[in-house]
Amino acid sequence: MNTSLTGAERLQSAIIDAPKPALLPFFTAGHPGKEDFHSTLSNLADAAEAVEIGVPFSDPMADGVTIQRASEAALANGVSLDWILRELKAHGDPGVPLVLMSYYNPLLAYGIEKLAESCAERHVGGLIVPDLPWEECDRVRQLLLGHGIGLVQMVTPATPAERLRTLCRGSGGFVYAVTVTGVTGGERRVSEEMTTYMQRVSACSVLPVCAGFGVRSAAQVRTLADVADGVIVGSAVVDCLERGEDAGDFLRSLRA
Amino acid sequence: MKIGSSEGPLLLAALLSGDLPDRDGRFGPFGGRFAPETLMPALSRLEGAARQFFADGEACEALDRERRQWIGRPTPLTRARGLEKAWGAEVWIKREDLAHTGAHKINNALGQAHLALRLGARRVVAETGAGQHGVAAAAACARVGLPCSVYMGVLDMERQAPNVQRMHQLGAEVVAVDKGDRTLRAATDEAFRTWVADPEGVYYLLGSAVGPHPYPWLVRELQRIIGDEARSQFAEQAGGLPDAVFACVGGGSNAIGLFHAFLGDEDVRICGVEAGGKSLDPGENAASLSAGRPGVLHGSYSMLLYDDDGQVLETSSISAGLDYPGVGPEHALLQAVGRVRYVTADDAEALEGLAECCRLEGILPALEPAHAFHAARCWAAKNPGRRILIGLSGRGDKDMPTLSAAL
Numbered sequence: 001m002n003t004s005l006t007g008a009e010r011l012q013s014a015i016i017d018a019p020k021p022a023l024l025p026f027f028t029a030g031h032p033g034k035e036d037f038h039s040t041l042s043n044l045a046d047a048a049e050a051v052e053i054g055v056p057f058s059d060p061m062a063d064g065v066t067i068q069r070a071s072e073a074a075l076a077n078g079v080s081l082d083w084i085l086r087e088l089k090a091h092g093d094p095g096v097p098l099v100l101m102s103y104y105n106p107l108l109a110y111g112i113e114k115l116a117e118s119c120a121e122r123h124v125g126g127l128i129v130p131d132l133p134w135e136e137c138d139r140v141r142q143l144l145l146g147h148g149i150g151l152v153q154m155v156t157p158a159t160p161a162e163r164l165r166t167l168c169r170g171s172g173g174f175v176y177a178v179t180v181t182g183v184t185g186g187e188r189r190v191s192e193e194m195t196t197y198m199q200r201v202s203a204c205s206v207l208p209v210c211a212g213f214g215v216r217s218a219a220q221v222r223t224l225a226d227v228a229d230g231v232i233v234g235s236a237v238v239d240c241l242e243r244g245e246d247a248g249d250f251l252r253s254l255r256a
Numbered sequence: 257m258k259i260g261s262s263e264g265p266l267l268l269a270a271l272l273s274g275d276l277p278d279r280d281g282r283f284g285p286f287g288g289r290f291a292p293e294t295l296m297p298a299l300s301r302l303e304g305a306a307r308q309f310f311a312d313g314e315a316c317e318a319l320d321r322e323r324r325q326w327i328g329r330p331t332p333l334t335r336a337r338g339l340e341k342a343w344g345a346e347v348w349i350k351r352e353d354l355a356h357t358g359a360h361k362i363n364n365a366l367g368q369a370h371l372a373l374r375l376g377a378r379r380v381v382a383e384t385g386a387g388q389h390g391v392a393a394a395a396a397c398a399r400v401g402l403p404c405s406v407y408m409g410v411l412d413m414e415r416q417a418p419n420v421q422r423m424h425q426l427g428a429e430v431v432a433v434d435k436g437d438r439t440l441r442a443a444t445d446e447a448f449r450t451w452v453a454d455p456e457g458v459y460y461l462l463g464s465a466v467g468p469h470p471y472p473w474l475v476r477e478l479q480r481i482i483g484d485e486a487r488s489q490f491a492e493q494a495g496g497l498p499d500a501v502f503a504c505v506g507g508g509s510n511a512i513g514l515f516h517a518f519l520g521d522e523d524v525r526i527c528g529v530e531a532g533g534k535s536l537d538p539g540e541n542a543a544s545l546s547a548g549r550p551g552v553l554h555g556s557y558s559m560l561l562y563d564d565d566g567q568v569l570e571t572s573s574i575s576a577g578l579d580y581p582g583v584g585p586e587h588a589l590l591q592a593v594g595r596v597r598y599v600t601a602d603d604a605e606a607l608e609g610l611a612e613c614c615r616l617e618g619i620l621p622a623l624e625p626a627h628a629f630h631a632a633r634c635w636a637a638k639n640p641g642r643r644i645l646i647g648l649s650g651r652g653d654k655d656m657p658t659l660s661a662a663l
Contacts, residue, residue, distance in 0.1 A: 058568040059441065059553060061448045062292040068435065080565035104290055104552045109566030131290045131552065135280055154293045158455065167293075178294065 006148025011097040011125030011173040014049045015208040015230045021221060022049035022230035023251055024210055025237045026101065028070035029053050029087075030079030032242055037087055040241060045094045047251035052128070052232065053088075055081050055102035062130040066235040070242070081106045081115075088122040097125040099152065099173070104132045112143050120147040126173035128152045134167055145172070152176050157197050168205035174230065175209045177201045198227035221254045257550050257559070257592050259284065264593035271589065272520050281469020281556075284592065286585035289468040291555045298455035303470040305375050310477065319370055326399060327356045327366060329481065333489035336646075338616030339629075345636035346643040348494060350486040352510060352650060353621065357392050357422075359650025360482060360510040361463060365392035367478035368461045369400045377459030379403045383447040385412055385440030385506070386577030386624065387419025388650055389463030394428035402459075404428040407447045409439040412576045419654050437570055440580045444554055464507025465584035468555030472584050479513025482647065487517040490645060499639070500525040502632040503647035504624045505598065506542065506578035508587045510649035519595060528587060529631040531573035532600030538563065542571040544583040545591050545598040558585040574603040574658060575623035577650075601627040607662055609633065610652060620652040623659075 005013070015022040025044045030037055044051045056074035060067060081102065088098070100119065107115055107129065119127070127144060129137070134153065141151040150172015155164055157180070168175050179194050202209050211224050212232030224231050233254065240250045259267065267284045270276045281287050289299055309315050323329040331354050336347040352360035365382075372380050380402050384390030390406035397404035406428050413420050413432060423430050436442030451460040465475040490498055501518050503511035505528040518524045533541035541547060544559045551560035553568055561569040561581040573579040590596040601609065609629035613621050621629065625648045632646050652659070 057566075058562075059436070059445050061445045061554070062294075062452060064449075072435070075567060080567075082565065105560070105562060105568070106566030108551055109562065109564060130292050131555070133289060133291060133293055133296050135296075136288050136290055156294045158294065158297050160297060163296075 007097065007120060007123070007125035008148055008150030008173045011050055011099065011150065012207060014097050015174055015210065018049040018230070021225045021228050022208070022210070023254065024048060024050045024052055024099070024230055024232045025247065025251055026052040026054055026232060026234035027237055027241060027247070028056055028067065028074050029084045030056065030074040030077045031070040031238070032073060034077045034079060038091055040247065041091060041094055043246065043248040044237070044251065045096045047248040048096060049230065050097045050099055050125070051094065052099040052101050052234070053084065055084060055100060055106055057103040057106055060103065064235060066238050070238045081110050085118045085122060088124070094123060098123050099126040099128060100124055101128040101130070104129050107140070112140050116143050116147040116149060119144070119149050124149060126150040126152045128154070128176060130154065134170065141170070141172070154178055155201055164201065165204045168201065168207065171205070171207055174207050175201060175205045176232065177209050177211050177228070178213050179211050180213050195227050202227065218254050218256050257285070257588070259592040267589060268519070268593050268595055277469060277473050281473070283472070283585045283589040286550070286556070286558050286588040287469055287472060288557050289555060290552045290557060291468040292452055294452050295455055295468070298451070299468055299470065301375065305371055306470055306474050309371055309374060315370070315374070319367060322366055323363070323481070327362050328354065330485045330489070331355050333486060333493055335493070336617050339613070342612070342616060343633055343636040344640045346494070347632070348490060348498065348643070348645045349648045350482060350514065350645065351648055352482060353619070353648050357388070357395050358653065359388040359392065359622065360479060360513060361389040361392035361650070362396065363481055363513070364463065364475050364478045364509060365389065365396040365461060366399070368474070369396035369402065372402055372459035372461065373400050375459060377402065378457040379405065380459045380461050381405045381407065381447050381450045382461040382463060383407045383440065383443040384463060385443070385579055386575065386622070387412065387416040387423070387654060388577060390428070390430070391419050391422045391426065393461050393463070394423045394426035397428065398426050405431055405450070407431045407433050407443040407450070409437070409443045410434045411438040412440065412443070415658050416576055416654050417657055439576065441568070441571070448554065464509040465512045465586060466507040466554060466556060466558070466582055472556065472586055475509050476512045476516060476586060479509050480516045482510065482513040483515060483517030486514060486645060494643065497521055497524050498645035499642040500527060500632070500635055501645045502527050502529060502628040502635070504529050504578060504627045504649060505545070505583060505587060506531065506580050506624065507582070508584040510647055512584060512586055514647040515590070515596060526596045527631060527635065528596055528598045529627045530598060530600045531575060531578035531627060532602035532605070533572040534603060536600065539570045540572050541600065542573045542579050542581065543600045544581060545587060546600050548581070550588070553582045556585050558588040559583050559591070574606060574662065575627070577622065577624040578627065599631050601630040605630040619648070621648050622650040622652045623655045625649045
């Protein structure tokens with residue numbers, strides 16, 4: 001690993017350097033069990049270009065039932081941002097860059113400056129904060145940048161053209177293209193409309209573009225390969241873990 | 257949160273002159289738009305439509321006509337002679353319990369239903385705690401001809417069963433929310449999700465002065481009629497201004513509606529009363545301003561009840577309508593600049609307040625405003641002979657299941 005690069009840059013190249021599309025699985029930390037954290041992380045890291053770790057929150061208002069359930073279970077298991085960062089320190093180098101996904105309030109409670117420092121020491125290259133839109137994120141973005149960590153911006157099919165350019169320019173690590181309007185989870189067909197949308201996003205972005213929300217099958221991943229640099233697989237991985245199946249195998253099956 | 261003594265008066269002046277909320281939806285440090293990217297275009301559209309609506313003389317006149325003919329405004333200001341004798345003060349009550357559907361919620365619901373029509377929404381979703389906002393939304397949607405789905409926690413559906421029946425009768429779909437804390441907070445999460453899934457077709461009729469900008473401002477503008485009426489009624493019936501104004505605060509829509517007209521009257525003391533629940537220990541109350549700290553929930557930065565890990569706390573209150581861990585950002589500002597004092601009344605004190613109002617005035621208030629009656633009584637005891645105005649936000653019929661169990 002090239003240590004002269006910042007976390008955000010390492011995240012960016014991990015996605016670009018991979019055979020298309022890069023896979024970015026998501027799991028909620030401490031779900032299904034707290035004791036599964038390290039094995040799940042290693043297992044996913046072996047089959048992916050980067051791993052997105054979900055910080056559980058009491059009110060996950062942008063998530064569908066699967067991730068809500070995982071979040072609730074993790075909280076019941078006593079998982080917190082502080083716990084996650086301690087475990088990540090113990091885990092050492094996972095071999096791929098990490099991305100933390102959290103609603104804003106747990107980050108506020110932890111302290112943004114302290115968080116930026118902790119993330120930089122733990123292979124975290126990017127942060128996704130679904131309830132921190134562009135208008136509200138300046139301070140957080142700057143503090144993270146100071147430690148080489150990217151604040152990943154989300155764009156959606158409803159994002160107007162000018163705003164899309166702003167978000168793509170302002171993102172860090174990669175651009176998260178939400179492929180459908182809605183909450184996370186549920187399978188969606190890759191439509192022509194979506195292809196046009198993804199091309200529109202890519203045209204605005206110098207950073208890699210990763211597609212997310214509703215990716216569950218190898219067929220979808222194949223189609224997205226033409227239009228996305230990476231694919232985020234969230235609810236499908238969480239479902240898999242909940243059933244006690246091997247999420248690494250599932251990820252490998254998506255590349256078939 | 258305290259704001260410096262030099263900055264406070266400036267922020268209050270900006271609020272009074274209409275410069276707050278600012279372009280970003282901020283009331284000083286509070287407010288904003290902490291919403292998923294998916295909702296950002298919808299929030300901008302809503303703000304634009306609302307500003308156009310308030311500037312459109314014909315649209316406002318049509319709404320005013322409905323307020324008079326359908327809601328029954330203006331609601332009366334009642335002199336409470338029984339309470340006066342008991343408290344040793346002059347007591348006036350602003351009667352939102354006499355508004356159509358029995359609470360102030362209808363002022364907001366009707367206004368936003370008109371906006372939903374203007375925006376071309378296909379359907380309306382709303383969240384409800386006590387059920388008053390759900391009933392108001394159901395009635396307003398029936399009136400303007402839009403389908404309405406109301407999200408309600410299963411715990412609230414039990415304790416406010418009469419209101420569930422009323423919503424059904426008014427043609428609304430009631431969606432039972434059986435996750436999270438199973439009360440208003442979980443219902444709000446779920447209503448948000450429905451909106452996130454279809455921001456174009458769905459109009460989210462938020463029931464309190466909370467949420468991402470423009471809601472706190474929009475809801476206040478629709479509720480300020482309470483205070484505007486009360487202020488001129490007081491001048492006409494009592495003469496001059498009250499010495500103190502009291503209202504209960506959950507999300508804070510009836511309170512901000514009543515308070516707004518008096519914010520510039522330096523001599524009028526203003527007091528918001530939160531739900532003290534069982535105690536002020538974490539998880540045992542819903543007193544965001546008295547026991548919380550600044551945080552982000554449901555789209556805005558305001559005072560919030562959460563633990564050291566940033567997880568929102570469970571809340572507890574005998575009144576479902578106050579049982580919410582957050583509060584509107586304008587209240588957070590008014591507290592921070594010291595213009596409004598926020599206190600608590602606990603479950604038992606609210607029940608006492610309710611019983612006394614029934615006995616001495618022949619009015620059954622809802623459990624929510626009963627909190628304000630208690631605080632007003634305490635203030636009167638220390639300030640004899642003064643003139644008090646209390647916002648009676650709604651009637652108590654909906655609370656009969658809780659009252660039968662408690663009394």
